[in-house]
Amino acid sequence: MGKLPHDLLEYKDLCTTLDSSVLKAVAYATDETLELEFRTGAVYRYFGVPCTVFENLITATSKGSYFNNNIRDSFRHQRVA
Numbered sequence: 855m856g857k858l859p860h861d862l863l864e865y866k867d868l869c870t871t872l873d874s875s876v877l878k879a880v881a882y883a884t885d886e887t888l889e890l891e892f893r894t895g896a897v898y899r900y901f902g903v904p905c906t907v908f909e910n911l912i913t914a915t916s917k918g919s920y921f922n923n924n925i926r927d928s929f930r931h932q933r934v935a
Contacts, residue, residue, distance in 0.1 A: 867883050868882045868908070869882075870912060872917050874893075874917035875918065876892060876893060877917045877918065877921060878891045878892060880908070882905065882908040886901065886905070887903070888903040888908055890921070890925075891935075899932050899934055900925060901931065901932075902929055903925070903929050
């Protein structure tokens with residue numbers, strides 16, 4: 855698995871880069887925090903995300919569509935970069 859190029863993800867349990875035109879990388883922690891780095895450079899943390907959502911995201915044919923339909927407005931989030 856790859857490691858994201860910034861320090862925000864040091865505590866994360868799982869990190870990987872993504873083959874996506876929208877998302878650059880994703881990280882997931884056992885405290886159910888999902889962190890997404892977008893191709894634009896923006897980084898957001900989503901809270902209370904079940905592990906199954908992380909797993910489905912990284913295996914989705916279209917990561918951007920999965921994000922828009924299942925994550926974007928479904929979880930409390932915070933922009934961190």
